[in-house]
Amino acid sequence: MLTKRLNNVTFKNRIIFIFIISSLGPFICLGLTSFYTIDSIIGNKVEGALQSNLKQDLMSLENMLNNLNHVSQQLAYGGSTNRLIEQLEVENDPYERLRLNNEIRSELNNITFSNPNIGLLMYYAPDTGEYEFENFRVRGDFHPDRLPLMEEYPEITYYGPHLSYNGSINQYVFSIMRKVTLPDQNLYLYIETGRNALTTLFAPQNHKEGSRRLLLLDNEGQVAFSEVNEVFEERTPFPHREAAPSSGTSGGYFWSKEVSNQGWSLVSVVPQNEINQERNRWLLQIAGFFLLFLILAVFAAWLLWKMVYRPLDKFHREIKSLTQSEEREKEELTHIPEFDYLLYQTRSMKRKIWTLYDEIETKEKRRADLEVEKLLYQINPHFLMNTLDTVHWLAVMNGQKEIDKLVLSLNKLLYYNLGKMGETSTIGDEIEALKEYLQLQQIRYDFQFDVDIDVDENSLGLPSPRFLLQPMVENALYHGVSDDGYIYVGIALQEDSLQITIQDNGAGMSREIIAELLDEDTEDSDKVGMGIGMKYVKRILRASYGDEAKLNIRSEVGQGTVVSLRLPVTEEARAAADRLARERKATDGHELDDRFSPGVAHETASAAVSSMKPQWPAAKEE
Structure with a gap:
């Protein structure tokens, strides 16, 4: 029953069905495959972008902290500055103390100007809570214990992002404190990162690109700094502190983590709704393309039917006209080279058929004329042949050899020439x-x-x-x-x-x-x-x-x-x-x-x- 129904489907409907299936089939398969793989594609894309940006940020931070560490080592261990501070400590002459003080500040200024990534630099005495030799004006009261601790070592302490104590800027900075090796003195060197050193990382949220936010974890996995404090609070453990996973989801955010050589970590977080928004945008685009392809496929199938139907109609008329000699000189074209060539061949065949018909008709007419014409020369041939036989035998009996030879040759010739x-x-x-x-x-x-x-x-x-x-x-x-x-x-x-x-x-x-x-x-x-x-x-x-x-x-x-x-x-x-x-x-x-x-x-x-x-x-x- 199904085969019978399929056999009754018109050529037009078959062309449209086959063309739509052949056009949309690959697109549908591609869409389904893409639908099942879009999560991994977008995930890999987001993770790759986050990891790439995060590695650059981590490298930038490590370079800045290494620079701070290098400058602190230069100032803390020996050197002319330490000697000048030792002399100032035992000098009682006011004039000499002023000279030494100016010379120390000059040394610190030289170091500051030769290192543009260095910001506020000063010496701090925790016993008295006082600081001196600062290269910039200090904002408010300096309290190191209030700074976000990132990592602490016996001789150096790293502090996470905080507002600078430099009175001339209002930016987030990193800072370190290192103990200075001076006899009989409990003195520490405090150094901050310079102006605009971390602008790209810790700019105000209304100036940041996209919705990427940063977290800073200490060596214990505690959140030392958070730009999403409502979800990842500072001084609280990060939900995924184990070292193995480098990315995941938590609290409606997708996060990616990179660990520094010193043990602290930098985490980049992106809201999941932003990732879903990209997926939904892709689904809308693929649905729009599918609808467009469907319309184009139906329109192309209709055009294809028209291109096939019109030549077929012309072929139908040409075949019908094979029996009508008065219509054999039509020159109507389809304007499709392949069909026009077949139409030309059909018309050529038609002309040859009619030419052959004319030739056969003419040949039969000529053959009939020849037969009639020859019949005119075959008047009573048997009588003539019998008469010649009689003359032949009379010539033989009378000894007329010449007449006998003549009649015999004439008899043979007439017998051959008068044949049918x-x-x-x-x-x-x-x-x-x-x-x-x-x-x-x-x-x-x-x-x-x-x-x-x-x-x-x-x-x-x-x-x-x-x-x-x-x-x-x-x-x-x-x-x-x-x-x-x-x-x-x-x-x-x-x-x-x-x-x-x-x-x-x-x-x-x-x-x-x-x-x-x-x-x-x-x-x-x-x-x-x-x-x-x-x-x-x-x-x-x-x-x-x-x-x-x-x-x-x-x-x-x-x-x-x-x-x-x-x-x-x-x-x-x-x-x-x-x-x-x-x-x-x-x-x-x-x-x-x-x-x-x-x-x-x-x-x-x-x-x-x-x-x-x-x-x-x-x-x-x-």
Whole structure:
């Protein structure tokens, strides 16, 4: 039942269905695959971006802290500054103390100017809570115990992001405190990062790119600094303190963590709704593309149907017009090269069919005319043949050998020439009939002429139209040959054709007469002396071979005439001729068959046929 329903689906609906499936199928598969992998794609994208930015931020922080550490080491362990501080501690002279104080500040300023990432720098005495040698004005009261502790070591302490004590800036900075190695003094060096050193990391939220926020974890996993204090409170443990996971989700945020070489960690967090917003945006885009592709696929299928339906309709009309000859010259096009080419081939086939029909009709008409025309010459043939037999026996009884020979040749010739149109004939039959005809003409004319017949033995069995050679030789005798005349009949078998040449050395003819003879439609062709015979030859060739047979006449006045025929030879005809030639050689290669008058001995017209070859070689060229 399903197969029957499918068979009833129209071509239009099939094209639309197949085109939509073929167009949208890959898109649907791609969409489903993308839907199941979008989470990992977006996750990898976000994680990769966070990790990349986080590594850069961590590298920047480590470089700044290393710079602070390097400067603190330079100032804390030995050096000219420590010596000056030792001298100041034991010096009592006010002037000398002022000089030493200025020299210490000059040394600190040189270090500050040579390190642009260094901000506030000063010495702090925890016993008294006082600070001195500061390079910038200090804001408010300095209390190191209030700073966010990031990591503490025996000789150095790192503090996380906090507002700078530098009175000239209002930014977040990192800072360190290192104990100075001075005898009999409890003194620490305090150094902050410089102006704009951490602007990109800890800028105000209204100036930050996107919604990425930072957390700073100490070595114990405690939140030392948080930009999302409502979720990740400072001085509280980070929810995922273990070292293995480097990313995850917590509190509605996606986080990514990087651990520094010193043990503290930097965490970047992004709200999950932002990631879901990107996924939802992708789903809306893919749905819009799907709808667009669906509309385009339906429209393209409709266009494809139109492009196919219109040419099919034209082909339908062309096929219907095959039976209507008055519509066979249409030149309407589809404007599609492939269909136009097929339409051209169809119309070409249609023209050839009608041309073939016209040719068959003309050929049948000509064949009918030939049969009627030949019937006109076959008036009571049996009576004529019986009369000639009676004359033959009277001549034998009265000893009239010349009359006997003449009647016998005439009887054979008439028997062959009056045969039916449908009967088969061969080149050998034509040659034998031609010899009988020449023997009669030798007796009839009072002038002498020679005839040379040169025949390829392999061509004797080839089929040939009946009464083909005699009209052309008769024209040569009547209109070309006089006393001491010469006629050459040559038959040569070539690869795919049979070449027949009739040549004489008579009076010749002009080009105008040749044109009239070859023009089948001229009304004056029958008035030319040789027009009747040539007209028969042309018509019998057209009826038997169509356009494959070629007839050519070359002549010059006073130089003679050459009539050339080229007949097509099929492989079957050649094989039959070869078989007949082998049979003739097996019996007697020189014996002539008696085919024309059963019961009557055949005599060769040796008096009419000479063994001479042409004396003018140009006469045999074609």
